[in-house]
Amino acid sequence: MAEYQRHEHDVLVIGAGGAGLRAAIESAHSGASVGLICKSLLGKAHTVMAEGGIAAALANVDDRDNWEVHFADTMRGGQYLNNWRMAEIHAKEAPDRVKELEALGAVFDRTADGRILQRNFGGHKYPRLAHVGDRTGLEIIRTLQDHAVHQPIDVHMECTIVSLLKDGNRISGALGYDRERGRFKLFEAKAVVLATGGIGRAFSVTSNSWEYTGDGQALAYNAGASLQDMEFVQFHPTGMVWPPSVRGILVTEGVRGEGGILVNKEGRRFMFDDIPENYRGQTADNEEEGWRYTQGDKNARRPPELLTRDHVARAIMKEVREGRGSPHGGVFLDISWISSKLSNAEEHIKKKLPSMYHQFKQLADIDITKEPMEVGPTTHYVMGGIRVDGDTQMSSVPGLFAAGEVGAGLHGANRLGGNSLSDLLVFGMRAGKYAAEFAARQSSAKVDTQQADAIVRVALEPFDRAGGGEGPYQVEHDLQTMMQELVGIVRREGEIRRALDALKTLKERARKVSVTGNREYNPGWHTALDLQNLLTVSEIVARAALERKESRGGHFRDDFPEKDPSYGKFNIVIRRGANGEMQVTREPIPEMREDLKKIVEENK
Template identity: 60%
Template sequence: MTGNEMSSEAESRLERHHYDVVIVGAGGAGLRAAIAAHEAGAHTAIVCKSLLGKAHTVMAEGGIAAAMGNRWPEDNWEVHFRDTMRGGKMLNNWRMAQLHAQEAPERVQELEDWGALFDRTEDGLISQRDFGGHKYARLAHVGDRTGLEMIRTLQQRAVALGIDVFMECTITDLLKAAGTDEEGPIAGAFGYWRETGRFVVFEAPSVILATGGIGKAYKVTSNSWEYTGDGHALALRAGASLINMEFVQFHPTGMVWPPSVKGLLVTESVRGDGGILKNSEGKRFMFDYIPEFFKAETADSEEEADRWYDDKKNNRRPPELLPRDEVARAINSEIKAGRGTPHGGIYLDIASRRDADFIRKRLPSMYHQFKELADVDITAEPMEIGPTCHYVMGGVEVDPDTEATSITGLYAVGECSGGMHGSNRLGGNSLSDLLVFGSRAGAAAAAYVSGLDVLPKADEHAVQAGERRAVAAFTGSGEGGENPYTIQHDLQQAMNDLVGIIRTSSELEESLSSIEALKERAKAMAVEGHRQYNPGWHLALDLRNMLLVSECIAKAALERQESRGGHTRDDFPGPDPEWGAKNLVLRLNAAGTGVDLTHQPLPVMPDDLKSYFEE
């Protein structure tokens, strides 16, 4: 059979779909992008790895950050912009932070217009609550289940508009246009149905990556099983670049006990509504860890902090509401000093600060979740918590206005994109990020497609290569091959121990050696059975992404010789102005087996925006 005949046979037997815009991922970013693309006239589809409505966006419980001024009329986009930049230690892409602060209120109002049921103020406005790093109470919320309400509203809107959704379908490769070089335009995506194992091709001149984060590369994480770095790795292999992958946010409050809820997120709303942090000696220790940068805004005594909760005007905020990186480092320091709980965490106590009715009303999901899953009554006892891998600030490098990557037709939005949050994300900025840039990405992708005279056709050789890679674990190793679950376990342990919240040069070098060894072991992975309902095979495919993304994190962390935001080096304990003026850019190397790293100047902020930081 000739090559052309093989190509024709593959083309005829594969399931194929044709769209203008395909969005990979059905979280807040993917759904908002799909709505924008559809409303701009593009024939649009969503492809998601799990079921519609199960996206990790539901874990963002506390609220959507937007300077609506409903609680504090003094709040405005300029203050939100300043808070975001300061929280990210000034490494944010200033233009993204500006657009985010300016457009978030309109995106929240849009959600309400589409049916979102927000909590209300006494005057009937959308209620807004306090969160760490925000000067004013600006998180629009629905109890402590805001992400769930946001997903419900967006998916209801998408379904009502008639947008096609392909559930339990995993994308493994992006397809370039036939007859073009490595920089050629996108022409679609290749994947498989998780239920049947059958392959599917989505032909589309525009693909938007909205796949979320990388948390399943770590042993202890708040992230769900889908978070295996798919979008990051797909973009790299397509020729796009990643920036600042060293910045991984360890949320300060993940449960460490009981085992049934280990790693599960305790929303920042618990601290926003009065919860305090104590060590094993009963000391409220956060007063010992207030950075100079925040001392003018932070209470330095329990009396002052307690007044803040009762009368928030004219009082400085409690130290428990410092930015997440500061709180996580303080907790880690207490544990390392031997003042941790019996199970290796510290105590988060709201039970002694608020009455049971208040807690059940303000934090219903937290109360029911831990009562039912772990028999922990947060109205009567403190929680044992510690830092848990939660979010990656680094991601695919994009244009701030359109979310376009360097590859024509490819866009990235949400947690898999980089730049918006700098070195540390403020709580609540994730949901507004999804809304603002999801809307922009969808509109930009639709505009790009509408301007095309000829649609690119997917390279059939790339489709066949995707099939071969996908089934390699069945055919390449035979008996005695490596179990993918063992490799994932060893990867998670290495990332947890060597690329965790506190890092050193020697440990990072060791991690890179470990990752290289794991990559070699992965070549001999073997999975048994058939392609139908085979989670071992699914993991083997996910590991290809996790190993690549883990290498990016470790290599960038070794290169950045300073401590900033979510990246803390024990051997370089402070921030360095020189490092604060550059991004670290990662690209797939020429052999396609690893990544190369280069330095790139940070975009320069205009003088009119610099004036907000002159104080």
């Protein structure tokens, strides 16, 4: 038997970004003993990267806003594949979660009368995003972190979970290793909350950090939970494209919210050329009106740059593919032009978009107050994830909960900017609450050490092959390149099938990778283990993408470029079959409640 450091918690929260921290705080408040696993150091999770803001119908800037409009916007943005119950809860509870952050010390930007300021964002009818310049995510994670360290929460930093453990059908804990020493840790828990974020590292151009290897999705899948909507990957329209080493780094939608415009190399503001039917009534038909909207004119409609992300990303791709792109394969995003409108434009830009100013200055030698940026789509977010109960966030495995990006349902086929941070808080809080309640009803679960020993043996195999096989980085790199090319922003059946074949070969290679050195802080070994999760989620994405023979939201099929209403009636669900095969099914979306239908109609 291997030696383990053992830890026992009522609730084990895996992941310490916004959702995980909020869940851990809520479980601790409920009286549960809580363990919190961070893959990195505390406070470094991907939430720090969120820039633009957190969506909540506070109605501080425009008093016409309320939860009903937010609900309708979220459903429209998600093309009605959303779990409507989650969209309802989210719209209703987001304002309280934001106010609560202020009670924990967050300092949002202010309105003239001293309330929380809100800004415009794509797909949101009214200015709805509470924000702190362009570093809202940092504010949120730091606020939650600083509160959590004073709560009875055991924080396990730089710890990676390699498998969930089960006792019969129910969850009994998890097995992981600590990065620093490479020792295995055995966590016994009555309930587990997964809050591990996304899968961006499955692609080569991404805004995501090394951590986003689909761990939670793969852990849940391997434990028998169902995943849904995994074909919907959000390619954020504006990532940096140059220089090559920064390709994919996010350029906040806040640039467009503050008046930034997209221009092709012919000087055409191409976003005016193609405005989708269901947004036509809400979109400005001239540049002047668009500008007035960004400056808070309540009678103006939004500029087309602020259409939903899926649409803007595809419009940019089209310009590039048809030869109208910028020198490095993107398009121009310009905020400096507002100097023709505002006398203090330079100061204004630096105040509203300080991170963007520094990012471009430092990494690309571009002064965004004077010059346009070059931008193009970057893999940003996965709408799909673990299928959960809308109220409790529990998955199909008893005792296994999911919140934040790793969960699914709220965003449907496309997520609106700003709805992610609110998702983290609303459903992080709920997952923490219901996980603690679930744990209180359970006797201690039994952890099977033989099960754990078997997992440890497999996890250490890359060392046994030391020097004998190829390294993990090359396989990871080839996987990312392949997924970007074959299952990226534009998809076709033949290419997806080629991807599935390529995945077979990559899995073979991954089974044979070898690592050198010892178990202490060994990134090669960590990559070899993360690679298994990346391969699992890549296959899930490819299979779901193959099944959806239409184009909707984040999923664009060149061979089926139109939306097909018959595909609007179900979610694509993937689970592991009895013999370890991937099962793909279509699960009907429950009929929307009458009162909610009415809200959708009234807001059309």
